[in-house]
Amino acid sequence: MKYISTRSSGLGRRYSFLEILLGGLAEDGGLYIPVQYPRVSDAELSHWRTLSYSDLAFEILKKFCNDIPVNDLLALTRRTYRADVYSNIRDASGSERITPLRTLGIEGGTPLSLLELSNGPTLAFKDIAMQLLGNLFEYALAAYHDQKLNILGATSGDTGSAAEYAMRGKCGMRVFMLSPYHKMSAFQTAQMFCLQDQNIFNIAVEGVFDDCQDIVKAVSNDCTFRKKYQIGTVNSINWARINAQVIYYFRGYFDATCHNNQRVSFTVPSGNFGNICAGHVARMMGLPIEKLVVATNENDVLHEFFRTGKYRSRSAAEIYHTTSPSMDIAKASNFERFIFDLLGCNSKRVLQLFCDLETNGSFDLSMSSDFTRVQRFGFVSGCSTHTDRISTIRDIYRRYQVIIDTHTADGVKVAREYLEPGIPMIVLETAQPIKFRDTIREALDLDPPCPPAFNKLETLPQRFTVLPADAACIKDFIRAQIDI
Template sequence: MQFISTRGQVPPVSFSTAVAQGLAPDGGLYLPEQLPDLKPYLAEWSKLSYAELCEVFFAIFATDIEADELKKIVTRSYTKFDHADIAPIVKLDDDRYVLELFHGPTLAFKDFALQLLGNLYESQIARTGNRISVLGATSGDTGAAAIHGLLGKEGVTTFILYPDGRISPLQERQMTCTGADNVFPLAIKGSFDDAQTAMKTVFEDREFAAEVGLSAVNSINLARILAQCVYYLSAYFRLPEDVRDDITFVVPTGNFGNVLAGWLVQRMGLPIKGFRVATNQNDILHRLFESGTYQLDEVAPSVAPSMDIQVASNFERFLYYAEGQDSEKVREIIQTFKETGKYVFENFDRAGFSSSRTDDAQIAAIIKDVYAKYGYVADPHTACGFSDGFEGKEIILSTAHPAKFPDTIQDAIGEDSTHPSLEELKSREIVKYSVEPTPEAIKAFMRARV
């Protein structure tokens, strides 16, 4: 299978090339040249374990990786999860379920993709002999998951940008207390959007990318999205049969990658009823699905910091399909948004999405209410999925362990939420580096350490 850029100005590439490059040379995001039809496989796949399901799903896309090698990559990727189901489902009542995605090594849903991506990189380096420099930007969980997915990988140097003071203290410790000498957490002044914009500009410098062997861990990397597709398949198969075709997936999201993965699987033939995009007070996506207008606003720091985003990079992949796979139209929309901070869609097709918005006060009230009603502790991002006003059956994606946000949990329910791996971090030394959020400063820092 070949992979194309959403902006249509570069030739198709193989799976391994798409993964290695991360961002396409024309600034676009890679997608399969044609989405496969999964319907003929669903009955057989429903009987598989999580790792087996991931393997057969990736085999459709990673056609340039030998079957035995792919099996090894996938099997290694799910050995560090602390629940036998990998992504367990918790039933709260007859209409409400939770899909827990926080049982990986950094207690966040990003582990599903970044454990796999780390092993894909390791295989690539062994095959080619070429070292790589990984550059990412994080609003909280991506950085920790990327670092832990790449720890111990020969030939990898990791650089992660994050907004200083705008992620939770424990999220920061997961990135800055590894003790690894090839990991560089880069604290910037500004927002996640500032970090992401600078990162994308660095990737557009193809000469620099070749010089340092640049690769991406953010959800601009197609492997991230494909890995996240698997837990929608897994969840669908494990829901009760009388529920699975009549349930809405509720997805807390900031960068649109988490919900995009489910939507792509739906387009491939999995009969998911629909999706609700659950935002915090940084609600650019909610405003889009409500009004058809995609418009920047100021980032308002919140108690759900991983969603403190105003530029949802994966929205470009959705755009590609929403605009009839018209790359020229995608380029026009992206350029207009880049120049003006706004784009108004005519006859905007919501494509089965609904949306909701939850501010900080509502998040605290929801955590308290969910705990009182179900005895279940939801982290502040997951809490956004419990917003009022939705009728029908729903499965809420729980994106992080509540112990990563102890102050918010304590304030809401008056009880501590802890996890041994996080407690152990509190005694370690923080090592981080201050860098200006400019492409020039980032490239200079990387050149000095590659």
């Protein structure tokens, strides 16, 4: 298995999995993607149905990272996907399932289900990938003879805490996490800022999430700085994040079906296109997915593209600060991977389109024959508003006595627009509702349940640094910590 950049696929260098693991962007500014997606046979699907989550992860990952010895990879997946790590369950479903499927009921002639992805240490779906990433990084650093890694990331809510909890205490690693100051929920902020580990540095940026994301890309594109200070990333531009998320699409499919000729649809609340990109990869591997439903909030950049063929990033002034804040994103950094596939792996056109995006703030495929190919990849989309999510939270609680978080509510709202008789609909849950207590109170006039370990989280002392939205300032801060 080799990897190429979305911007130089024909002429560029080919990389192994371990070579791209510790980095983020390719040197030409593109994103890494496999030369070709591995295909899964019917016999493999049947066998995989019988496996534990950790062993399923091993089978899928070994198709993508065959430069890690199989015994080492199996040990990594079994160390990562353990019941005690994913113990924040809310019912009797059993933490050994890791990502249990909860069927809400029959709607539109089909089962409507939630794939629970938030039973990990930070109560968000990001844990599923980050816990693996932390162990992979540690393995790779040891393989490269005690190399150091300084992780630079950006978060709009859950990526930061998931990364920090996965990397805290890891030998040879520091984490520099950028987040938009005063733009996350109080619970999300406390999860990150209360950490006192000496290898964790929280930077509150005076701006919006996209400022944070742009800084990460700017630093990653400074090859001299990146190499000197050994900068890596945990954002979903890192291919290993996508790889890890592919696993739970297969698990969700197996739990929702009895045999391999059945098809299912997935709805994914999405702002940065990372989570649903993993679904796209699973579908390209041969998983029988009918539709991939992109659910956005008021910041409907992705919905606008799938509806019109026009992709237009938003300025900071155009971003809505919503009650599903992890999707308050103006530019989906993972979208380039899908566009690469949509354009038939034409890296020259990808480069031109994303140069247009940087220069003009948009590109337009509405009049191109390529846009008509979107339906071949199964993508549809919809959007949700604050009124919608409040209504959906109330309705799900009234019907099923289940409390869902605000992002999952956006997913359920849009999923209901695409229900098809006989095709199970699985909504990917994004977080536990305690992370958005104020909105749950508004919807239900009650507090959501809180795992005991988090009862006093928001009263703990916090440690963070406020900096302007300026890449040079962030570099200076990183230098100062590393050069001590």
